[in-house]
Amino acid sequence: MINITLPDGSVKQYNQGVTALDVARDISEGLARNVLAAKVNGEVWDATRPLTEDVQLQLLTWRDAEGKSAMWHSSAHLMAEAIELLYPGVKFGIGPDVENGFYYDIDFVDHDISDKDFGKIEKKFLELAREKQTFDRKEVSKKDALAYFTEKDDEYKLELINDLEDGEITFYESGYFTDLCRGPHIPNTSPIKAVKLLKVAGAYWRGDETRKQLTRIYGITFPKKKELDEYLELLEEAKKRDHRKLGKELDLFTFSQKVGLGLPLWLPKGAQLRERLEQYLKKVQNEAGYEPVITPHIGNVELYKTSGHYQKYGEESFKPIKTPVEGEEFFLKPMNCPHHCEIYNSRPHSYKELPIRYAEFGTVYRYEQSGELHGLTRVRGFTQDDAHIFCTPDQIKDEFNGVIDIINQIFKALDFKDVIIQISLRDPDNKDKYIGSDENWEKAESAIIDVADERGLNAVIEYGEAAFYGPKMDFIVKDALGRKWQLGTIQVDYNLPERFDLTYIGPDNEKHRPVMIHRAPFGSMERFVAVLIEHCAGNFPLWLTPDQFIVLPISEKYQEYAEKVLHLLKKYEIRGLIDDRSEKTGRKIRDAELKKIPFMLIVGEKEEAEGTVSVRKHQHGDMGTFEIEQFANMINEEVEQMTFAK
RNA sequence: GCCAACAUAGCUCAGUUGGCCAGAGCAGCUGAUUUGUAAUCAGCCGGUCGGGGGUUCGAAUCCCUCUGUUGGCUCCA
Known part of the structure; x- marks a missing residue:
């Protein structure tokens, strides 16, 4: 006999080999019908997997995020099965659940596929779902696993298996379909009552653009048709908030092919709105001890060689402009920091002056791949509410805190509540991607983490998301359709001060190296206004609205x-x-x-x-x-x- | 940049399997109306059907190509 502890603290005894589904059935048939998966000692399992020892057990249903995950993941398998039946010979990449539904990456080999085929796939999908197919877990040896997919001629699965250890490989069989999968899955397909395939997209195998592009099909399923209808209605509502639609309707901005793609044109009402935001921030910054500076839109190539941006981005930038006589090369400025470094360098500084805070609404130009341009959120020319703080190492924390205060104030004034705070650190396995010494990186990273801890910020840490010159803290907000956009950012930088040989004279009469903090509370005016439009559905706060x-x-x-x-x-x-x-x-x-x-x-x-x-x-x-x-x-x-x- | 879909008047959209000079509503202009809490009426103006090539007696419609847009992927100082 084994002891099963349920979330309410009650303990029940069962024979060894009992399953979570049995336990659910023991409580009520209704519950058993709704169980999608189970949490066993904190780990999500199939509800049908035998329990062999004393465990903490939580039954998961559609109401639990993990229950939804299991159902959507199972839906991905079911879609794959439907597609394999309809298009024999296709090969499968990966098919996970995502925030809203699931996808599967598929190599259709010589079949062509588009959203016109969705109806057919959905129909087959529901047919299969009604068969109450079970998902049977099988532990397989690496040898057998390789043999199975060699037989199927699926090089993607073979590659995945080769990266796995023998002994940790499991297959799941459902209906006619067998897949390499860690699980967990729902007991059977009967809870899947409604399906909608949402979009097709190309997706590089393993996210690597040098490798083959597979066809990714996104979909979502629900236990009730009504819930699907509600979800689709929600998507429709979200479209009404789309800043591109509202921007047109409210005469805020436009684009012109003649001017160029990704180059927004602000109409009078949009410009008014943006100026009010700028004036507001200027006032806040003025009170916080920032000084305005103004720099030109272009900079000599040498400037970016010094900063290191040339080496990293020179090839993927707009090509330099050349002076006709001297042949000197200038880049459209992709960021303001090198210019600000030169302002700092225009004369010697004493430690008594620090921190120095240079602020500029600086317009920058970056070559973005054409497929990536999107309304005002992703453009090729935009204005950052930029500032660079030059301070001593022991002023970092105070300054960082001061910036967070400003960002909080702005987000509160605009009623932005759901802000994700992300601390972006270096990828520890890929240190060559970054410039600067290990020591400086560690100092900067710990400064950010300390501030977040001290303020009790609910921050998530992401490795590999840092800028190439330093770690950062990003403030991320979702748009109407749930896409995430980075707005505010604060970045610690030990590197540019080195490269520009920035110094101050300390109390010891020696030269010292200041630290730079890059920060932009809005991020870019374009992106911020876009997110603001969607956030308030075009009903701007009274102080901002063009006409009151x-x-x-x-x-x-x-x-x-x-x-x-x-x-x-x-x-x-x-x-x-x-x-x-x-x-x-x-x-x-x-x-x-x-x-x-x-x-x-x-x-x-x-x-x-x-x-x-x-x-x-x-x-x-x-x-x-x-x-x-x-x-x-x-x-x-x-x-x-x-x-x-x- | 890659995959897929789309591109008709300033905007939103009709245009069936290629067949009379390409349509509607809104906006705009002109006139009538002088109006009380979500659409007054009438007339007019407006389109090389995204550009270019091709197939055809004939192309908005079929094919190729370029450009742009949308959804993803990749990228994002």
């Missing part, structure tokens, strides 16, 4: 009064416009609602006589009649509150 109100005169008779209202509100520094078209009020309201203007001020006979406005709030409706001053105070209070959100 629109006056809607009932008829031309009240045009003069409308102008008076506009004029008065201007005096309170509230911005707006008048809809003077010869349209009905209902129409003007509809258009203003669609333009997402926060307040509509309706004025007619009554308002003119009383010197008031009738206020309608966007998405809320009629708020009643206000004195003009009263309305102005309401707006200004709201603006004040948001800007100074702590």
